[in-house]
Amino acid sequence: MTASQTASKILSSAKLPDFARMLPSEAVFASARKSGFLKCNRTEATTVLSEIWKTTQGNSALLHQQQQAAPVANICAAHNFPPSNFTSLALLLQQTPLQTDLLAIAELLNDPPAILKSAKSKISSSRSIQLLESSQIFKKLVWLANVGKVPEAYELLAETYQAANSHKAQDYWTKAAEAGSGKACLVMGRQAVAMKKTDVAVAAFKQAMELGEAEAFYELGVLQIKQSNNSEKVESELAKEGEYNLSVAAASGIIRAAVKLAEIYKTRNDLNLSEQWVNVAYEMKAVEM
Known part of the structure; x- marks a missing residue:
């Protein structure tokens, strides 16, 4: 077994660990830094981890005690080492058998x-x-x-x-x-639909759409189609807008949006378009599987 496979947790070691061997390769560091995921190199990470190990004296339980936040934060500040680095390193090391205390350090320093x-x-x-x-x-x-x-x-x-x-x-x-959560806007839109508060639902779904929630295109599309069916003109602007929103949802990978479009065109006896959307739904299911 390698050192990384036998080690349990980096900072609970009885003696100063060989961080240079345990940490990801230089190539991984370089790639992570280039993408902005990591803001340190291997030497900087090794130096900071070594100093933190010395403050805990191999007792990783100390990392869960809030009074340790100040000395650890001071070490990071002295080396211009953002707390987010610990989270990033922990996530990188999750791909290996090595368990670490890095996430505990990041949590101690309040990294979101x-x-x-x-x-x-x-x-x-x-x-x-x-x-x-x-x-x-x-x-x-x-x-x-x-x-x-x-x-x-x-x-x-x-x-x-x-x-x-x-x-x-x-x-x-x-x-x-x-606070700008598209998911929350989507939830609130669905709640408004259940309470038959259509105007509130439409506003919530549109906000969710602006925040990138694909599901909101589906929900608003279904709502608009339902509204248009209650009008005298089947081919109303509302219906067209609803179909467009459903098509955006389908393009985003929402299968039931394609199924809904197939149903809509079938009710209009447009069997050609209906069949096309049925095929799209089948293809999406195949890809999902």
Whole structure:
């Protein structure tokens, strides 16, 4: 076995680890730096990790104690080493058998992606919302949402409370939408449809579309087709707009949008176009499989 396969966690080693051997290759570092994913080289990473190991003296449990944040942050500041580097390194090393404490360092230093990743893991394994709310990582998630105004943090909180059937979910969906979450706008649009608040739904779906949510094109398209069917003109501008939105959704890989278009043209006895969309749906399913 190689050193990376036998090591458990980098910073829990009883003696100073050989970080130069454990870290990704120079080529991986170069590629990650070129893409902007990583903002350090191997030498810088090795130096910073070595100093952090010395502050914990091989006791990785210290990394979960908030009082360690200041000395670790000072080390990073002295070397111009952004906390996001720890998250990036942890993600790179996930592709190897080596487990690391790097995500714990990033979480300690309040790196948003690290908090989100750790929170998702904690939430997925928790069966009690009360215990979850008392956990340090959940408190950090709330901090990330309320102070950092991070849309993904609001989304995760909304989904968590929604799964627990808590009234808090709606508040977080609203805040997520205000913070620029397309997913939240989509959810709120669907809620408005269920409550038959068409104007509210249309506005929410359009906002979600602007924020890049392909599902919103489908939802708005279906709503517009339904509205046009209640009008005297089947070929109304609303119907055309609905078909366009459904076609955008289908082009984005949403199979049921293609199925819906096939149904629409079949009801109009346009069997040629109906068959074309049926074929598109089958092809999309084949690709998905």
